[in-house]
Amino acid sequence: MTTLVIAEHDNAQLKGATLNAVAAAAKIGGDVHVLVAGANARAVADQAAAAAGVAKVLLADAPQLADGLAENVAAQVLAVASNYSHILFPATASGKNVAPRVAAKLDVAQISDIIGVESADTFQRPIYAGNAIATVQSADAVKVITVRTTGFDAVAAQGGSAAVEEIAAVADSGKSTFVSREVAKSDRPELAGARVVVSGGRGLGSAENFKILDPLADKLGAALGASRAAVDAGYAPNDWQVGQTGKIVAPQLYVAVGISGAIQHLAGMKDSKVIVAINKDPEAPIFGVADYGLVGDLFQVVPELTGAL
Amino acid sequence: MKVIAAVKRVVDYNVNVRVKADQSGVEIGNVKMSMNPFDEIAVEAAVRLKEQGVAQDVVAVSCGTAQSQETLRTALAIGADRGVLVQTDVALQPLAVAKLLRAVVQKEQPALVILGKQAIDDDACQTGQMLAALLGWPQATNASAIDIDGGVARITREVDGGLEVLELTLPAIVTADLRLNEPRYVTLPNIMKAKKKPVDIETPEALGVDPASRLETLRVEEPAARAPGIKVADVAALVDKLKNEAKVI
Numbered sequence: 001m002t003t004l005v006i007a008e009h010d011n012a013q014l015k016g017a018t019l020n021a022v023a024a025a026a027k028i029g030g031d032v033h034v035l036v037a038g039a040n041a042r043a044v045a046d047q048a049a050a051a052a053g054v055a056k057v058l059l060a061d062a063p064q065l066a067d068g069l070a071e072n073v074a075a076q077v078l079a080v081a082s083n084y085s086h087i088l089f090p091a092t093a094s095g096k097n098v099a100p101r102v103a104a105k106l107d108v109a110q111i112s113d114i115i116g117v118e119s120a121d122t123f124q125r126p127i128y129a130g131n132a133i134a135t136v137q138s139a140d141a142v143k144v145i146t147v148r149t150t151g152f153d154a155v156a157a158q159g160g161s162a163a164v165e166e167i168a169a170v171a172d173s174g175k176s177t178f179v180s181r182e183v184a185k186s187d188r189p190e191l192a193g194a195r196v197v198v199s200g201g202r203g204l205g206s207a208e209n210f211k212i213l214d215p216l217a218d219k220l221g222a223a224l225g226a227s228r229a230a231v232d233a234g235y236a237p238n239d240w241q242v243g244q245t246g247k248i249v250a251p252q253l254y255v256a257v258g259i260s261g262a263i264q265h266l267a268g269m270k271d272s273k274v275i276v277a278i279n280k281d282p283e284a285p286i287f288g289v290a291d292y293g294l295v296g297d298l299f300q301v302v303p304e305l306t307g308a309l
Numbered sequence: 310m311k312v313i314a315a316v317k318r319v320v321d322y323n324v325n326v327r328v329k330a331d332q333s334g335v336e337i338g339n340v341k342m343s344m345n346p347f348d349e350i351a352v353e354a355a356v357r358l359k360e361q362g363v364a365q366d367v368v369a370v371s372c373g374t375a376q377s378q379e380t381l382r383t384a385l386a387i388g389a390d391r392g393v394l395v396q397t398d399v400a401l402q403p404l405a406v407a408k409l410l411r412a413v414v415q416k417e418q419p420a421l422v423i424l425g426k427q428a429i430d431d432d433a434c435q436t437g438q439m440l441a442a443l444l445g446w447p448q449a450t451n452a453s454a455i456d457i458d459g460g461v462a463r464i465t466r467e468v469d470g471g472l473e474v475l476e477l478t479l480p481a482i483v484t485a486d487l488r489l490n491e492p493r494y495v496t497l498p499n500i501m502k503a504k505k506k507p508v509d510i511e512t513p514e515a516l517g518v519d520p521a522s523r524l525e526t527l528r529v530e531e532p533a534a535r536a537p538g539i540k541v542a543d544v545a546a547l548v549d550k551l552k553n554e555a556k557v558i
Binding site: 067092098108110111123137152179192220239244252263291 | 321323325326328337347385400403404407424427429430431432433434435436437438439440441442443446447448449450451453463467468469470471472473474475476478481485486487488521523524525526527528529530531532535536538539540541543544545547548551552555557558
């Protein structure tokens with residue numbers, strides 16, 4: 001029994017989500033291999049080789065793998081799939097893009113967003129926006145799985161010394177082409193891995209008002225997040241969205257400001273260790289999950305809180 | 310060209326579902342059902358392509374029980390030209406749906422299939438990608454913009470950290486993200502017109518697909534409840550709690 005973890009990276013840096021997926025692989029048992037498919041991605045392979053618990057790193061390095069096109073990456077995974085009992089992807093935008101393609105080609109069911117491993121063929125996963133947890137058992141020969149990163153503590157990035165083996169890259173599918181990427185620049189920690197998250201909702205009222213959260217986030221060393229309402233209203237960029245259809249976060253501290261707490265938002269943050277809600281409506285559902293709630297006008301409370309820290 | 314939009318009947322997104330006492334699933338009898346919100350966006354996108362003159366024929370397809378006809382009627386009221394229902398009482402998982410859709414696609418020969426990015430009941434986020442794989446077509450998931458020019462679809466995707474743009478050679482599969490469009494409200498005259506539009510009924514047997522589940526659900530439970538919280542009086546009390554009780558700052 002050997003598990004293959006597909007690395008998430010940008011050709012220069014191994015993303016933290018990979019280390020959470022390796023942790024899930026370790027729970028399944030057996031050897032853990034990591035596949036790095038990219039272009040000029042040797043540094044990523046070396047980082048993966050240093051991760052605790054990794055026995056071997058496969059590196060497929062070619063220009064057609066540079067941008068993570070689903071067609072090419074899936075073909076690369078399939079080229080080595082026969083050696084593995086489990087194939088794990090982090091449940092990130094790219095992992096969710098590629099994993100089902102691999103599963104369908106192998107004619108197996110895919111298991112999405114697991115948060116627990118009961119045995120080598122039985123896993124827990126949330127359904128209905130996290131309002132129910134299903135335990136599912138797979139009878140397929142190969143288990144193709146995406147791992148919810150907040151469900152598993154990352155393995156150490158250092159301490160391992162796996163060998164890196166170069167493998168032949170698959171040919172370009174020729175059916176899709178990468179055109180461009182627009183990455184939002186930010187000096188703040190990455191939302192999905194942040195220790196503290198400060199999130200704003202419709203209660204902020206405008207994109208201009210959203211800046212009231214900046215000093216608070218700076219004081220706390222926090223990532224900024226947003227509810228869907230705030231994103232749809234244009235107060236915050238899309239990739240800040242926390243919720244069922246946005247990012248799933250589980251920081252030590254989650255501060256929800258002007259967020260009512262719709263089911264879809266709670267699905268993205270209710271596993272946070274400590275939740276603080278600041279809202280002027282004492283009946284807002286967010287108070288139902290908050291450890292500490294403060295009823296008040298956020299335009300007074302947020303600056304006051306920033307000052308008190 | 311012809312466009313297929315795939316739609317699923319799900320528990321309405323506003324319903325707070327309850328887990329059944331015997332842990333066999335969630336309570337969906339007597340619960341309001343609706344079209345999956347992402348599928349509404351997919352249908353809207355297909356209808357807009359028709360209104361732009363890019364698509365000539367929009368076919369809405371659903372797989373599920375006889376009640377899924379209602380969901381198809383909603384798609385027809387939004388503006389789809391006709392419907393196809395693959396009717397079965399078997400609980401369908403994404404791989405089975407992808408195989409059923411492949412069979413429908415092979416019959417209909419569309420240039421583009423648009424699906425929602427995920428269904429809000431099983432939260433699987435698989436069907437579009439699986440369909441693309443089974444057909445050997447290119448895919449663009451989480452689309453926030455679709456631009457068709459000749460035989461090429463230029464798709465803007467929402468990814469972690471921002472946006473990316475891909476070009477796909479048609480035929481292709483696209484899954485719709487929230488921000489692709491704002492689905493229109495269906496009006497009463499259009500609901501009446503939708504009743505006259507044709508809906509073909511297919512079965513998995515006729516399509517030569519075995520819809521049986523590959524994953525067995527052993528049990529469904531409530532998530533662990535959070536300990537009840539408290540309301541604090543002011544900012545000073547909040548900071549004190551965070552520092553001394555929760556010790557997170």
